[in-house]
Amino acid sequence: MRLVRLWPENSHFDFMSLRRFSLPFSALISVLTVVMLMTVGLNFGIDFKGGTLMEIQSKTGQADVGKVRQTAESFGFGEVEVQEFGTAGGVSLRFAIQPGGEAAQSAVVQRARDTFGPEYDFQRVETVGPRVSNELVQSGTVGIVLSVIAVLFYLWFRFERELAIGSIIGTLHDIVLTVGFFVITRHEFNMTSIAAILTIVGYSLNETVVVFDRTRELMRRYKTMPTTELLNLSINHTMSRTIMTATTTALSLLALVLFGGRAIEGFAQVMLYGVVICTYSAIFISSPMLIYIGLRSSETAKVPEGKVAAAE
Amino acid sequence: MLRFSKSKIIATMAIIVIGLLLAVPSTMTRETRDAFQRSLPGWVPSWLIPSRAIVLGLDLQGGSHVLLEVDVPDLLRTQSTQIRDDIRRILRETRVSPQGGIQMTQRGAQLRVPDAGDRDRLLPRLRELSQPIGNAVIGQTGNRDIDVAVTPEGLITLNFTEAGVNERVRRAVDQAIEVLRRRVDALGTTEPNIQRQGVDRILVQVPGLQDPQRLKDILGRTAKLEFRLLGQQGAADVDMLPMRDAGGQLTPVERQIIVEGGDLVDAQPAFDSRTNEPIVNFRFNIRGAQRFGQATTENIGRPLAIVLDNEVISAPTIQSAITGGSGQISGRFSVQQANDLAVLLRAGALPAKLTIVEERTVGPGLGADSIEAGKMATYVAAILVMIFMFATYGLFGLIANIALLVHVGLIFGLMSVLEATLTLPGIAGIVLTIGTAVDSNVLIYERIREEVKAGRSIVSGVQAGFERAFATIVDSNSTMAIAAVILFFLGSGPVRGFAVVFILGILTTVITAVTLTRMMIALWYHWARPKTLPF
Numbered sequence: 087m088r089l090v091r092l093w094p095e096n097s098h099f100d101f102m103s104l105r106r107f108s109l110p111f112s113a114l115i116s117v118l119t120v121v122m123l124m125t126v127g128l129n130f131g132i133d134f135k136g137g138t139l140m141e142i143q144s145k146t147g148q149a150d151v152g153k154v155r156q157t158a159e160s161f162g163f164g165e166v167e168v169q170e171f172g173t174a175g176g177v178s179l180r181f182a183i184q185p186g187g188e189a190a191q192s193a194v195v196q197r198a199r200d201t202f203g204p205e206y207d208f209q210r211v212e213t214v215g216p217r218v219s220n221e222l223v224q225s226g227t228v229g230i231v232l233s234v235i236a237v238l239f240y241l242w243f244r245f246e247r248e249l250a251i252g253s254i255i256g257t258l259h260d261i262v263l264t265v266g267f268f269v270i271t272r273h274e275f276n277m278t279s280i281a282a283i284l285t286i287v288g289y290s291l292n293e294t295v296v297v298f299d300r301t302r303e304l305m306r307r308y309k310t311m312p313t314t315e316l317l318n319l320s321i322n323h324t325m326s327r328t329i330m331t332a333t334t335t336a337l338s339l340l341a342l343v344l345f346g347g348r349a350i351e352g353f354a355q356v357m358l359y360g361v362v363i364c365t366y367s368a369i370f371i372s373s374p375m376l377i378y379i380g381l382r383s384s385e386t387a388k389v390p391e392g393k394v395a396a397a398e
Numbered sequence: 399m400l401r402f403s404k405s406k407i408i409a410t411m412a413i414i415v416i417g418l419l420l421a422v423p424s425t426m427t428r429e430t431r432d433a434f435q436r437s438l439p440g441w442v443p444s445w446l447i448p449s450r451a452i453v454l455g456l457d458l459q460g461g462s463h464v465l466l467e468v469d470v471p472d473l474l475r476t477q478s479t480q481i482r483d484d485i486r487r488i489l490r491e492t493r494v495s496p497q498g499g500i501q502m503t504q505r506g507a508q509l510r511v512p513d514a515g516d517r518d519r520l521l522p523r524l525r526e527l528s529q530p531i532g533n534a535v536i537g538q539t540g541n542r543d544i545d546v547a548v549t550p551e552g553l554i555t556l557n558f559t560e561a562g563v564n565e566r567v568r569r570a571v572d573q574a575i576e577v578l579r580r581r582v583d584a585l586g587t588t589e590p591n592i593q594r595q596g597v598d599r600i601l602v603q604v605p606g607l608q609d610p611q612r613l614k615d616i617l618g619r620t621a622k623l624e625f626r627l628l629g630q631q632g633a634a635d636v637d638m639l640p641m642r643d644a645g646g647q648l649t650p651v652e653r654q655i656i657v658e659g660g661d662l663v664d665a666q667p668a669f670d671s672r673t674n675e676p677i678v679n680f681r682f683n684i685r686g687a688q689r690f691g692q693a694t695t696e697n698i699g700r701p702l703a704i705v706l707d708n709e710v711i712s713a714p715t716i717q718s719a720i721t722g723g724s725g726q727i728s729g730r731f732s733v734q735q736a737n738d739l740a741v742l743l744r745a746g747a748l749p750a751k752l753t754i755v756e757e758r759t760v761g762p763g764l765g766a767d768s769i770e771a772g773k774m775a776t777y778v779a780a781i782l783v784m785i786f787m788f789a790t791y792g793l794f795g796l797i798a799n800i801a802l803l804v805h806v807g808l809i810f811g812l813m814s815v816l817e818a819t820l821t822l823p824g825i826a827g828i829v830l831t832i833g834t835a836v837d838s839n840v841l842i843y844e845r846i847r848e849e850v851k852a853g854r855s856i857v858s859g860v861q862a863g864f865e866r867a868f869a870t871i872v873d874s875n876s877t878m879a880i881a882a883v884i885l886f887f888l889g890s891g892p893v894r895g896f897a898v899v900f901i902l903g904i905l906t907t908v909i910t911a912v913t914l915t916r917m918m919i920a921l922w923y924h925w926a927r928p929k930t931l932p933f
Contacts (some may be wrong), residue, residue, distance in 0.1 A: 236880075240877065
């Protein structure tokens with residue numbers, strides 16, 4: 087039986103030469119993301135913004151979205167986002183947070199239930215008051231910052247300083263680009279999105295660590311090999327594993343996007359995108375960074391010239 | 399080199415079989431589980447049969463998650479009123495009359511006593527109101543709950559200290575949990591979960607509820623019932639309260655409370671024998687019956703206001719003395735309203751107002767759809783990944799696939815033992831680990847391939863592959879674990895469910911991808927004695 091190989095054996099591809107394109111490209115995208123984040127901003131869900139989300143489904147299987155919108159707007163609860171979903175008469179309504187503190191939010195639900203109750207089933211109702219949403223913003227931010235710090239410590243203990251810096255740059259790059267994905271696609275940004283970002287942080291490091299483990303190993307074996315060559319060799323060695331893992335992860339996420347249902351498909355899309363970004367950044371961002379950081383800055387001085395390089 | 403002792407094989411298999419058996423109860427419904435337990439012969443010890451199962455999150459089984467918060471200002475108002483009443487009693491007993499009466503402040507009360515002699519008589523008694531804070535567990539803390547302060551001009555203030563406020567909030571939450579439990583139990587739902595969250599919050603989770611609005615109505619009501627006499631417009635000691643019968647029109651009601659809801663021993667919904675209108679019958683305890691009897695004897699012909707949460711429900715005229723200790727409340731109720739009111743009165747009043755700060759409700763239909771979608775995604779992901787692994791690594795791919803199936807089984811087994819909650823993001827976590835779990839196998843296989851290519855024999859290549867890949871596997875899984883652990887401590891509900899699955903997934907990969915895979919490859923090697931790698 088002929089087996090599939092996604093990456094040729096004995097490859098000698100010069101990944102590092104592509105840094106001329108990848109580094110400026112990523113820098114540009116990152117800057118654009120930050121600019122867009124500040125001008126356009128994220129589409130915050132009710133977890134962080136507060137408010138009320140309702141998903142209702144017509145009992146007849148036919149929804150009149152226009153009428154629902156008109157009725158909902160006539161409530162006088164301010165801005166309402168009304169959207170159709172699915173094929174069986176599903177409508178989602180999102181009310182902004184109501185002035186008047188925690189107690190004021192319940193009135194929205196009560197009113198909507200009274201009005202739409204006879205014709206629609208209420209599948210999902212979520213109300214988040216101002217206090218809880220502020221706390222969620224806090225814990226979301228703390229989570230991301232904490233994870234970056236925790237990971238930094240881990241890398242610091244486990245790897246040489248240069249490798250740790252290289253991978254943390256890659257991870258930050260992945261976080262920024264994931265946020266950019268949320269800004270551009272207008273995907274709702276909520277607590278599940280934080281979960282997605284943290285998972286991407288984990289995956290991003292996972293990718294870099296596998297390459298750098300090899301770099302470290304090769305560094306010890308070929309003491310005089312130039313950094314660029316060393317990195318190219320590491321990536322070529324680990325490339326078939328990288329592609330395999332990216333593919334299996336992407337396949338399972340694809341299953342989630344296609345069959346996981348409405349509630350989870352957003353999460354799966356972000357993760358799918360994240361897998362691509364993480365794979366890219368491990369090879370084209372974190373690794374070439376080491377060329378500039380100077381991989382052997384702490385070691386070169388004491389390496390004896392000569393026969394070690396001839397080992398292979 | 400590739401040797402696995404018999405005992406090691408048996409131990410590994412035993413761990414895996416036990417792990418998988420633990421998952422079995424989760425595949426059954428509760429009824430089947432119970433029926434199975436009962437059908438066992440008596441000599442089988444019950445601890446031998448796994449009975450713990452995964453709990454489905456509210457987002458999967460449908461239900462309501464309501465987070466309530468004690469309204470602290472409201473609580474302090476009630477508590478300050480009590481202080482005021484205590485001060486009033488002490489003033490009477492010590493025959494001191496303050497200048498300008500007692501004023502309520504935000505967290506206590508104050509009064510002005512210019513005469514030093516009066517103050518000297520009064521202050522020791524007032525200081526008795528202040529209690530040391532502490533309990534049997536933590537002992538005395540040295541703090542007191544009320545701070546009594548005097549200015550040279552004779553202004554006496556009694557304020558709750560920070561510790562005093564916290565103590566009262568804590569006690570209010572404890573009481574409220576008891577009351578809410580009685581109320582929710584009366585709804586007759588299965589397995590409601592009511593617990594304290596943080597300092598001043600209560601989380602109520604009720605699965606599979608048909609009418610979440612009713613739950614909220616029942617949770618949010620303070621249900622403070624008072625019997626008071628209607629007063630004169632403009633009199634000194636009256637509150638202006640809205641009257642329900644009169645469309646919310648403000649009505650004067652005497653401040654003096656005759657009997658409170660706390661003196662009720664029973665309340666039942668019923669129908670008025672004459673008008674057939676739904677009513678609530680109630681019975682007082684002895685103290686309540688005496689007070690009620692006395693008040694009704696003295697006030698025949700006057701209207702008696704039945705006040706619920708500062709609203710006059712009805713104000714019937716007292717026709718005759720009611721000394722039997724029972725009575726009825728009417729107020730143009732619907733059958734359900736009468737039912738709910740009876741429930742609320744039986745369960746007792748909340749110590750303070752509770753505000754709903756977060757609500758998440760999922761209908762049972764949507765939950766069932768999510769489970770179906772999650773199952774589908776899991777199957778498809780598993781099939782895709784397994785086909786791909788087989789196509790790439792052949793026989794070794796099959797071995798990885800067996801390890802993958804065991805891996806997923808073990809996640810369920812561990813979740814069952816821990817009685818962990820499976821949420822929709824948790825299902826996403828399972829699907830994701832299907833993709834990432836094979837990563838360890840891939841790392842090992844690629845390494846074996848390299849080692850063999852570099853000239854090693856199969857045995858030593860496999861051996862070296864496992865050894866060298868192991869460090870990388872530990873590194874790459876630790877980084878994932880860091881993110882997952884942070885998520886666990888930060889997230890709540892569904893997101894936490896994702897973190898749990900992810901952490902367990904990382905633990906089980908080490909068992910399946912390293913130990914189990916290695917064992918299977920060793921067995922294969924000894925059986926087939928291959929000359930080349932099968933991939």
